Amino acid sequence: MSIRLQNVAKHFGNSRALEPLNLDIRDGELVGLLGPSGSGKTTLLRIMAGLESADREPAGRIQFGDRDVTNLHVRDRRVGFVFQHYALFRHMSVFDNVAFGLTVMPRKSRPTSGEIRARVHRLLEMVQLEQLANRYPAQLSGGQQQRVSLARALALRPDVLLLDEPFGALDAKVRQELRRWLRHLHDELNFTSVFVTHDQEEALELSDRVVVMSNGRIEQIDTPDALYRAPVNRFVFEFLGDVNHLEGSVRSGVLTCGDASLKVALPDGEDELLLRPHEVELVEAPTADAHLPVTVTAISPVGAEVRVELEADWLGEPWLATIRHADFERLNLARGVRLFAVPRRWHRFPEERTAAAMSLLETVS
Numbered sequence: 503m504s505i506r507l508q509n510v511a512k513h514f515g516n517s518r519a520l521e522p523l524n525l526d527i528r529d530g531e532l533v534g535l536l537g538p539s540g541s542g543k544t545t546l547l548r549i550m551a552g553l554e555s556a557d558r559e560p561a562g563r564i565q566f567g568d569r570d571v572t573n574l575h576v577r578d579r580r581v582g583f584v585f586q587h588y589a590l591f592r593h594m595s596v597f598d599n600v601a602f603g604l605t606v607m608p609r610k611s612r613p614t615s616g617e618i619r620a621r622v623h624r625l626l627e628m629v630q631l632e633q634l635a636n637r638y639p640a641q642l643s644g645g646q647q648q649r650v651s652l653a654r655a656l657a658l659r660p661d662v663l664l665l666d667e668p669f670g671a672l673d674a675k676v677r678q679e680l681r682r683w684l685r686h687l688h689d690e691l692n693f694t695s696v697f698v699t700h701d702q703e704e705a706l707e708l709s710d711r712v713v714v715m716s717n718g719r720i721e722q723i724d725t726p727d728a729l730y731r732a733p734v735n736r737f738v739f740e741f742l743g744d745v746n747h748l749e750g751s752v753r754s755g756v757l758t759c760g761d762a763s764l765k766v767a768l769p770d771g772e773d774e775l776l777l778r779p780h781e782v783e784l785v786e787a788p789t790a791d792a793h794l795p796v797t798v799t800a801i802s803p804v805g806a807e808v809r810v811e812l813e814a815d816w817l818g819e820p821w822l823a824t825i826r827h828a829d830f831e832r833l834n835l836a837r838g839v840r841l842f843a844v845p846r847r848w849h850r851f852p853e854e855r856t857a858a859a860m861s862l863l864e865t866v867s
């Protein structure tokens with residue numbers, strides 16, 4: 503089921519939560535809404551669900567496939583929900599929680615009790631909880647409870663599944679597992695899902711496409727790969743991962759900042775370059791193009807790469823470099839070692855320097 507939003511805006515009193523926006527989600531897509539706190543993600547999700555109404559002016563429109571659902575009540579939209587807090591019925595078993603929505607359907611559309619039993623067992627099998635059908639929510643882990651919530655949301659065979667920070671309350675390892683598991687389930691059942699998260703890694707790992715939001719606006723809609731490699735503006739670039747800054751003045755193709763210098767093909771004037779941690783190479787001697795002396799101040803060799811923190815007099819904020827374990831060993835890295843940084847590549851958003859800094863300040867404060 504595709505979802506189309508046209509000209510949807512939202513005010514709460516005088517304050518604007520969403521600017522008029524358009525969004526097209528394809529049938530079968532898994533889409534993440536990503537943005538800092540207060541950027542409007544939950545409001546957008548609730549408007550899709552029918553839990554919140556959009557502004558009347560401008561008159562927006564929401565379609566699920568060919569159905570115009572703009573004025574439909576939440577119960578008629580055929581959406582399933584999963585929220586951060588499990589919200590299971592505590593006095594009901596896992597089985598009864600999943601069956602609940604089916605048992606309260608109007609008599610004429612309600613499946614028979616045999617059909618309900620079969621459907622619930624199939625769902626519990628899918629979320630790998632059939633062994634726990636008779637347990638109560640208090641006897642389950644957080645991750646298991648969230649899987650019950652998902653089975654319950656799917657029981658009514660919704661056209662669209664909406665998830666608001668579904669794994670927000672869980673610890674890092676369980677989150678990881680549930681992400682992978684949701685992705686499998688989504689691919690297997692092929693429903694259309696939209697989920698809210700403020701976790702960049704979660705959005706990039708799980709989504710077919712990510713909608714990046716800030717201040718009630720959609721900044722970019724793209725595949726995780728395209729977002730990371732080709733951010734349309736500085737906000738998206740900075741929000742999607744760690745960033746190192748190099749500010750200085752350019753004269754005759756050389757950017758200088760204190761005792762650091764870098765050859766750049768840029769016009770004369772003040773400039774700022776942005777680098778991802780994996781774009782910083784560490785070497786033992788300066789190169790013909792780069793003289794960026796740094797001192798190693800912290801090392802974290804956990805995970806697939808080694809994270810190295812770097813400081814220097816010419817740097818306002820420490821830099822972060824991620825390097826391969828093999829390079830870490832070859833360079834004999836330790837705290838206090840002095841090396842040279844060489845940018846493999848860098849990014850620039852010159853026209854937005856001031857505007858983006860302002861909007862970041864707003865979102866941080």
Ligand SMILES: Nc1ncnc2c1ncn2[C@@H]1O[C@H](COP(=O)(O)OP(=O)(O)OP(=O)(O)O)[C@@H](O)[C@H]1O
Nearest residue numbers: 514518519537538539540541542543544545546700
């Ligand atoms: N019921 C409400 N009444 C008044 N203002 C609201 C209401 N709900 C949300 N807002 C405001 O609308 C803006 C967007 O909020 P929303 O919850 O959609 O953001 P979010 O991106 O989901 O944030 P978070 O990640 O913190 O949940 C915020 O400024 C918020 O204070």
